[in-house]
Amino acid sequence: MQETVILADAACDMPRALMAELGVQTLPFRIRAGDRFVADVRDEPALPSLYAQYLVGKQDHYAESIPLLEREIEEHMLRHVVTTCDRALLLTIASSRSKLYAHAMGAVVGTMAKSFKLRKDAGRTGLFALTVIDTGAIGPGQALIVREAARMLNAGASAQAVVETVETRLRDAAHMFLVPDALLYMYTRAKHKGENSITWGRYLLGSTFNIRPIVHMHRGETEPVAKARGADEGMRRLMAHAEQCIRSGRLLSPAVSLSYAGPPGAIRALPAFQSLERSAQQHGVELMLAPMSLTVALNVGAKAFGMSYLCEDPPPLE
Structure with missing residues (x-):
């Protein structure tokens, strides 16, 4: 039976404990602060100090969030995902708010093509399948859509059924x-x-x-x-x-x-x-x-x- 996992980018405001319970994985964002770069991976214990460092009193926009590029998404998927499952559903922040969705769509073909040898070496057969879904939401809205998708998948729904539900019902609601x-x-x-x-x-x-x-x-x-x-x-x-x-x-x-x-x-x-x-x-x-x-x-x-x-x-x- 095909194994499917759900990924959400770091803009998804789902409690870390619930993500672990539902098996949701995180695709990082990059934070640029001056000439420094740090990864946003929803590290909850670190957030208070990050707020203080990058938000409080920072009216000059010292820091900004930058989505991973196509090749970086490919690298993340090849390193962390393709050998652990057969398919991934990546539910992204609204494409109207970030270029992450576009970058992830551009990474689909490369990820699938480069996965074959890695999967074979790991004892898996066939190409890896990556589906990218624009949730049309950010933060807590994205979290609710990801929650429902993960619950459906964990209850035995097919990946296609999850995709159709997100795109035809959850995104509108x-x-x-x-x-x-x-x-x-x-x-x-x-x-x-x-x-x-x-x-x-x-x-x-x-x-x-x-x-x-x-x-x-x-x-x-x-x-x-x-x-x-x-x-x-x-x-x-x-x-x-x-x-x-x-x-x-x-x-x-x-x-x-x-x-x-x-x-x-x-x-x-x-x-x-x-x-x-x-x-x-x-x-x-x-x-x-x-x-x-x-x-x-x-x-x-x-x-x-x-x-x-x-x-x-x-x-x-x-």
Whole structure:
């Protein structure tokens, strides 16, 4: 029987313990800081010091996340994956946010062609198969899609069934929300990348009146959908929104994913999280709280909060 593994890039905000439980492997991102390069491999214990080093007070974009090149993805797959299984499904960050998907697609043929001898030497027959899937999501949204794909595979579903489910249902149902805290960081990051998610006018308004945008992402597209008086109020509204989805039975999958570019204990201490946690327990919903990946946090700043769920007909954000 063909063995299949699931890989997710380091932008996937899934708790490390859950990744290990589901057998999900990580494809690294590269972080460039000045003339130094470090690998983002979702090393959770190291994240607090990485936040302090690369995010806090860094308005000049000292660091940036860079996807691996085609040859580097090939090298990673040949070194770590092709001799341990017969097929891999790589679920990537939204192609609208990163070139990783394009680079991974370019690495498919080379990986398969170069795998034959390595696999033969390892006692495996046939070519290795690599399928690359654009999740259309980032961070906690990507984590939910990866979770469902891994659960399906572990329950005995075929690789093709997993691919079809991701591409025809899960990608459309993934809704992700973000509340930034460091507005100046996010404004200068957006300007640096040629985006208008936060304009100069929005930054001035937000900094003057302590207003934070609530940003919604769906199928790779982002837009501000609401404003909150401070990041704490934004987080409270998002968690109340998730609680509403749970209580109304709207979730396509019994899980809500949350990530924070800071200590997760700060989120657990919030009354809104504790209320959400009680509702989740009552309705058999899993809460996936994870530290935000450095790759994602570098684009949104320290203390940014992300939340995601899978829902085909979500209620409006109140």
